[in-house]
Amino acid sequence: MIEQYLKDQESAAESEFDKQLSTALQKEGNQIYGDITGTTQLNLKNAMYNDLATNPNLTPKTAAE
Numbered sequence: 001m002i003e004q005y006l007k008d009q010e011s012a013a014e015s016e017f018d019k020q021l022s023t024a025l026q027k028e029g030n031q032i033y034g035d036i037t038g039t040t041q042l043n044l045k046n047a048m049y050n051d052l053a054t055n056p057n058l059t060p061k062t063a064a065e
Contacts, residue, residue, distance in 0.1 A: 006052065006053060009052050009060055012060035013052055013060035013061075013063045014045065014048075015060075016060050016063075016064035017045065017048060017064040018032065019064075020064055020065065048063045048064055051063045
């Protein structure tokens with residue numbers, strides 16, 4: 001049950017992350033990640049997932065910021 005909740009939160013945070021990144025870079029679709037290395041992208045998402053897992057007060061939106 002907790003695992004499913006975390007997966008749902010991660011999915012929502014990832015969607016919010018993509019939305020915020022798209023807005024910040026003013027790009028859409030596959031172009032969003034064109035300027036970011038795979039390592040940087042992975043590190044940003046892992047930090048976001050860790051924040052969600054360790055701080056129950058975070059929402060997906062605040063974790064993605």
